Structure formats: C-alpha cells, structure tokens
Amino acid sequence: MEYRIEHGPAFAWLRVTLGPGEVVRAEAGAMVMRSPAVEMETRLNAGYRPGIFRLFVAFIVALLRKVLGGETMFVNDFRGAAAGGEVVLAPALSGGIVQKKLGPGRSLFVQRGSYLANTGSIDTRLRFGGLRTLFGGEGLVLLECSGEGDLFVNSYGGVVEVEVDGSFTVDTGHIVAFDGTLDFNVGSVGGLKSFFLSGEGLVCRFTGRGTVYMQSRNLSGLVGWISPLLPG
Amino acid sequence: MHFEVSYRPSHALGVAHLDAGESVRAEAGAMVSMTRNFTVDTSMSSRRAGGLLKSLKRGFLGGESFFTNLYTANGGPGHITFAPRLCGDMMVHELTPDRSLVVQGSSYVAAPDSVVLDTRWQGFKGFFSGESLFFLTASGHGPVLIDAFGAIEAIELDGELIVDTGHLVAFTEGIDYRIDKAARGWIASYLSGEGLVLRVSGRGLLYVQSRNPSEYGKTVGRRLPAREG
Amino acid sequence: MKYEITGGPDYGLLKVRFEAPGEHVVAESGAMVAMGPEIEIQTSARGGLLAAAKRKVLGGESIFQNTFTARAARQDLYLAPPPEGDLRSLDLAAGQTFFLQSGAYVAHIGDALGLDTKWGGVRGFFSGVGLFLLKLTGPGTVFFSSYGALHAVQVGPEGYTADTGHVVGFTEGLNYGIRSFGGFKGLFLSGEGLVCDFNGSGTLYLQTRDPGLLADFLHAYRPVKGSSG
Numbered sequence: 001m002e003y004r005i006e007h008g009p010a011f012a013w014l015r016v017t018l019g020p021g022e023v024v025r026a027e028a029g030a031m032v033m034r035s036p037a038v039e040m041e042t043r044l045n046a047g048y049r050p051g052i053f054r055l056f057v058a059f060i061v062a063l064l065r066k067v068l069g070g071e072t073m074f075v076n077d078f079r080g081a082a083a084g085g086e087v088v089l090a091p092a093l094s095g096g097i098v099q100k101k102l103g104p105g106r107s108l109f110v111q112r113g114s115y116l117a118n119t120g121s122i123d124t125r126l127r128f129g130g131l132r133t134l135f136g137g138e139g140l141v142l143l144e145c146s147g148e149g150d151l152f153v154n155s156y157g158g159v160v161e162v163e164v165d166g167s168f169t170v171d172t173g174h175i176v177a178f179d180g181t182l183d184f185n186v187g188s189v190g191g192l193k194s195f196f197l198s199g200e201g202l203v204c205r206f207t208g209r210g211t212v213y214m215q216s217r218n219l220s221g222l223v224g225w226i227s228p229l230l231p232g
Numbered sequence: 233m234h235f236e237v238s239y240r241p242s243h244a245l246g247v248a249h250l251d252a253g254e255s256v257r258a259e260a261g262a263m264v265s266m267t268r269n270f271t272v273d274t275s276m277s278s279r280r281a282g283g284l285l286k287s288l289k290r291g292f293l294g295g296e297s298f299f300t301n302l303y304t305a306n307g308g309p310g311h312i313t314f315a316p317r318l319c320g321d322m323m324v325h326e327l328t329p330d331r332s333l334v335v336q337g338s339s340y341v342a343a344p345d346s347v348v349l350d351t352r353w354q355g356f357k358g359f360f361s362g363e364s365l366f367f368l369t370a371s372g373h374g375p376v377l378i379d380a381f382g383a384i385e386a387i388e389l390d391g392e393l394i395v396d397t398g399h400l401v402a403f404t405e406g407i408d409y410r411i412d413k414a415a416r417g418w419i420a421s422y423l424s425g426e427g428l429v430l431r432v433s434g435r436g437l438l439y440v441q442s443r444n445p446s447e448y449g450k451t452v453g454r455r456l457p458a459r460e461g
Numbered sequence: 462m463k464y465e466i467t468g469g470p471d472y473g474l475l476k477v478r479f480e481a482p483g484e485h486v487v488a489e490s491g492a493m494v495a496m497g498p499e500i501e502i503q504t505s506a507r508g509g510l511l512a513a514a515k516r517k518v519l520g521g522e523s524i525f526q527n528t529f530t531a532r533a534a535r536q537d538l539y540l541a542p543p544p545e546g547d548l549r550s551l552d553l554a555a556g557q558t559f560f561l562q563s564g565a566y567v568a569h570i571g572d573a574l575g576l577d578t579k580w581g582g583v584r585g586f587f588s589g590v591g592l593f594l595l596k597l598t599g600p601g602t603v604f605f606s607s608y609g610a611l612h613a614v615q616v617g618p619e620g621y622t623a624d625t626g627h628v629v630g631f632t633e634g635l636n637y638g639i640r641s642f643g644g645f646k647g648l649f650l651s652g653e654g655l656v657c658d659f660n661g662s663g664t665l666y667l668q669t670r671d672p673g674l675l676a677d678f679l680h681a682y683r684p685v686k687g688s689s690g
Contacts, residue, residue: 010242010471011320011382011442029425029447031414033395033440036431040415042424074423090399092447094242094319094382094545095472113451157472157545160494167498174494174541189493189502201491214495216474216541221491223455225543225564229676230683232459242471243546243609245669261674265614265623265667268658272642315627317674319545319609445678453682461685 001119003150005097009159012097013090014117014152018080026117028074030089038078038085045075045124058126089117091154098159098176098213100151107146107180110153113219114176120149140172140186140204153177157217164206172202173218179210233344235324235377241384244322246314246341246377250305257349258314258342258377260299267310273302300349314341316379318445323384324375325402331436335402337366338445339378346374365397378402382443392433396426398444406436462486462570466548470610473548475568477538479531488568490525492540499533542567542606546668549611553599561605561630563593564672571601605630609670616659625655626671634663 001024002017013032016024028042044058058073078087091097093113100108102122115124127142145151155176162168164182172186189203201220206212233254236247245264248256260274303312316322317338327333327347343349350369370376380401387393389407396414403409410433414426421427432438462484468474474494477486493502504525529538542548548567553559553574563578575598597603607629614621616635625639642656659665 007241007383007385007442013383013442027425028423029444031396031426031429032399032442032444033393036392036394040424040426042415042420074425076424076426090382090442090444092444092451094443094448157541158468158474160467160474160539162495168495169498170495171493212495214539216468216472216494217545218494218541218543219452219455221541221543222452222545224491226452226672226676226679227457229672230456230459231677231680239470239610239612239669243669245610245612263624264612264627264669264671265621268620268622313612315609315669315671317671317678319670446682449679449682453679454684456679456683458684458686459680461687 003099005099009096011094012154013088014097015086015088016078016117017084017086018078019084020080020082022080022084024078024087024089024117024119025075026078026089027091027115028076030091030116031076031078032088032090034078034087035085037081037083038087039081041077041079043075043077045073091116093154093156093219095155095157095215095217096159097152097154100153100177102145102151103148107144108151108177109180110143110145110151110177111175112141112143114153114155114215115143116154117152118145118149120147122147122149122151140175140202144180146180153213155213155215156219157215160214160216162212162214164212165209166207168206168212169203170206170212170214171218172204173220174214174216175204176213176215178206178212181208182210182212183207235342235375237322237324237377241321243319244315244379246322246379247311248314248342248377249309249311250303251309252305252307255302255304255345256312256342257300257302257345259340260301262314262316262341263301263303264313264315266303266312269306269308269310270303270312271306273304275300275302302345314377316341316381318381318448320379320381320441320443321384322377322379324377325439327370327373327376329371329373332369332371332405333376333402334405335368335370335376335378336400337368339380339401340368340370341377341379343370343376344374346372347376348372365400378439380439380441381445381448382441385440385442387438387440389432389438390435392431393438395430395432395440396444397428397430398446399440399442400430400432401439401441403432403438404436407432407434407438409433464550466550469549470547472545473542473606475540475548475604477540479534479536479538481534482531485528485530486538486540486568486570487526487528488540489566490527492542492567493527493529494539494541496529496538497536499531499536500538501530501532503528503530540568540604544606544608544672546607546609546670547611548604548606550602550604552602553597555600557599558633559597559603559630560632561595561597561603562628563595565605565607565629566595567604567606569601569603574599574601574603607666607668608672608675609668612667612669614665614667616665617662621659621665623657623659623665623667624671625657626673627667627669628657629666629668631659631665632663635659635661635665
C-alpha cells in the first residue's frame, strides 16, 4: 500500500494505492473517486473486531447522533481487487491532512470530526470530554486510537504542532489530535463572567509531555461569524 | 482579452484584461472589482422555457437558473476581477473548436463571446438531498475561466473512473458518464454517505475538485440556526 | 512582546509571545485558539457599555472583547479570525487613520489606539452585508482578517469600483460612494447588488471571497424550524 497527501495544505486529499486485498478504512462520505476495481463496503464504526457489546453501544450512539444531527457513525472499507487499485479520500471542510504512525504504546486522541482514514489494526473508541458534547455543543468528542497502522486526521484550516511540556490551554474547537501521554481536562477559560461573555466557550487544559495538533480554524467560529449574514 | 489567475490555489482571483471594445461574459454575482470604464448588460440564460418569473424563482430557490453579465470595456483598456462563491482554485481551460467542454453549472465563471454557452438542462437530481448536477456546454474557441471548491486535479482519462457527484468540475467531449449507486445496494449506498456516484468513461480531460460543496454545506449547515420552512 | 503571523494567505494565524509580565493584547471575542498557563483573560465592554453597544448595533461585531495579559515571561498566545483566509498586521503612527470593515477586526496592541464606529452608508440589503466601518486612529498595531486572500489595489485619479461584500478596508485619502449596480434590472438579476465607487488616492484592500455569498450558499443547508433534523 502506498499513500500520498496532495493539494495540501489548503485543500488536501489522500490518495491511496491498494495492492490486492489491501484495505483502507475511511469516514463515511469521504470518497472523491476510485478505480472501478476497488470495492467499497460500509460498516458501523465500532472499532477493530468489536464484540457484541461494543457493536450494541456503537449502534445506540449512532442512532443518538443521527437524531441529534451529528456526524454519522459509519465507515467505508475500500479493498483492492486482484489487480489492485486506487482510492482518493477527502474531508468535508477545508484544510490539511496529517499522517501518524501508531504502534504499541503509542495512542492518539482524535477529535471526532478530524478522523479521516486508517489502515491496519487501529482501534477507535469513543471518549466524551464533558456532558455537553453529547448534545451537539462545543465540547469534545474524542476517538481514542490505538493499535498498529497509519492514521490520517484532517484539520479545519492549517495544522499547528505544539510540544507541551508542563501545561497548555487550547480551545476545544481548535483541537485536532493529541498524544495519549498527555493528561487533559475540559473546562471554561476564565471565571464565570468570562465563561458567559468571552465567547471563548470551552477549553481543554493539557498537562504532561506530548504533542498537541491544533487547527487554525474552528467550526463554531465560522458558524458565529456567518450567522448574522444569513438570509431570513 | 486574456485571463490571469492570482492567489492560487486556496482563494483564487480571476482577472480579465480587456482592450477597448472587448467583452467578457460572466456568471452573475462573480464580479469582485473593476476599473471604471465598463458597461454591464444582464441576460438570463434560462435552461428551461418559462420566462423571467420562473427563472427568478429558480434563481432564489435552487440557484439553478443562470444569469450572466456581459461586461464591455469602453474608451480604453480595463480589467475586471472575478471570484467564486466558495473557497478554492480557479483555472483557464483553452477551448478549441474540435472539442467542447461540459462544465458543472456552478463552476463556470467567465469567457469571451467567442465561446458559446449552451445552458439547456443536462444533468440529474439525485434521490438523496443535496445531490443534483446541472451541466453547461461550452463550445467555440477561447479561454474559459472555471472554478472549483478546493484544489483542481486535471486527469487524462482513458478508461473508467468512479467519481463522487460532488467532486466533478468539468470534462471534455469524448467523455461520457453514467449515474450509479455508490455501493452494491441502496441501503448501503445511503449509509456509506456517498449516495450516488458517476461512472465516468472514455478519453479526454477530466477536472475534479478536492472538496464536495454539499458535504461542506451539511457539516456547517447543521450547526446554523434553523430557518423558516 | 513579539508576534508572528503564519499560515497566510490560506489560514492566517497570529502567535504572540509575551516577554514580560503585564504585556497584553486585546482581541475580538472568540479569537483565542490556545495559550500558555500564565496568561489571564479579562472580558470587558471596551470603551464602556454604551460605546460597545453602539458598535454592536452599527458594526455587527461583538460587544465584548477579551484582554489577554501575561502573568509571567515567555508566554504564547495564538489568535485566529473566524473565516478561512488571510490575517495581516498594520502599524499606525500617531494620528494616522485607517478604515476597516468592522467584521474584519481581530485584535490590537496599544492602549492608545482609537476605535470608532462609523456609519458606512446604505445597508447592502441584497447580499445582507452592510458597509460598516471602524475608524482606527494610531498609535498602535491592528490585526485584521479577510475572507479569502487579501488583495491590495492602488487607487488613483481614474477611480475604482468594488463589490461591497469584498471591501475590507482602505487608507485615508480615499472616499467612496455606494450605488446599485447595473440599474434596477441589474440589482435584481445580476447578483451584484451594490458596489462602491472609490475616488481620491490611497490603498484599497479587498478580500477575494464574499461572506454574503457563503451565507446564501449555507442557507439551503440550515435546519428547518419545526422539523426534526
């Protein structure tokens, strides 16, 4: 399997060349194009080899998120036929794509909307950072990704890597992913007044050592900016 | 008249340079700025009969009717700049009389009058929301300014390729397309998030964009305040 | 204090490095991306509640602004504007004036910088984007954003015309008039609505995308009142 990230950093896409039987898993709706020989199979995103219980939980969450207007919980597996083939994948928003190799002891937390694709035996488990997240608020829905393979995450806007050694605060809407070695908690940015008036919403406080991948744009920011201009 | 494109690829701006008496026809709403010496004439290229009112209604409701402005430079040279609605690239396709170009409706920006635009209805409306395609055919000769949502990839096609409906920009004569389900079954096609795809085949030049406007619209749109039905 | 702008023109991002305790930056609410642990955020209605309310009503910007103050040396603060596009800094000398479309303001350094909202003229009822201007008077440094790339035009005696939705700001020495574009028919059909005719001499800053057109595009994807999903 080979991959190339092209058209970055502004509007990156991921081009994957698949050998016979090789599989890349991608977020539903991410396909730009594929060669006719590549087969596509749709699955509920319950992780790598899920048990009955995790399938059930994934199904309930999928249903909840569908009703609440969140992203779908489905993924597509693209499989190379006997002659191999090619598939091109892209996220919904503008921005870049970052590749991370995962292996034993190297997990990554990924903001739900930033997951694009993965290869190998990478397992993704849902983690909720705060209660508001379930209800479509600004909180943090994370995928804890572990296992072996390549993980591809996308950013809205550019990607900024920050090496945290100590403590660092990031607006939840600007988080793409971060190393599993970091501790984090979600809270408000300042006092009570700032929470209501500052417009900064929720932030994530990281402590420890590891890398945080931030995105230079924020979907909530775009929504707040464009809303006054909407017709009617 | 010639085009120049700056700020590629993310926020491209198309500049048309005209000599005195030359004209350029552009999609209504695309003008950003211009020198003072232009006159503008609006015309409606409705792709179905139905007159002004129907065309207006479609324009407001579906964004499907197609108004163009003819800009003419008077008394001296001038320039006029154009931009697409959304972020992304723009490029110039040099049209030759032997090979017409089929352009996805919202990707056509501007061309001189030596390019003839056929706006008759060609395309389809999908069963899944947000999927509809409306094609224009450009023939004749001269530069055609087209835009894309995201980056543009030019593909020399010789064979078949499966392309998501939202990623197609344009293709030259000699290429044909067929609408197909994304997956084997209807339910799988729906759940896959891909809905309908185009099976594009033949020989020619195919332009694909790296982002899908309706995916972008859905992702941002579901977070916006509700509108009146 | 040092600052650096990266990621332009695609997605401009401002990184401020505070070098001593007490150094501070004022930013539009919602602009904070990330910050070090020893930075304090204070929310206030700048210039008193009344002045802020006036800006809110006239300028469409938020009433509240945040002041980020370093409590220790070597603290980093990242700020970003909401739209996809560029971010620029502008140093204004004492008494020097710059006119900025109010939505383009991101942040500033310098307690002596004057910020006053001016009624810019007719509200662009067609595209929904009015031309509301902030009058900035130095000394100080202001950071402003564009939707799309920032395109500078040197306007001379022959004048220049720009779509209102694309105007970001302009220097002292330019004046403008707003008119509907292409007469009555043009106003409703051409999609261009209102344009600004600039006269005098100075630099005009345009953005290569129009927020009003993005709003029109996204409108179709909003949830509908009274229906689920």
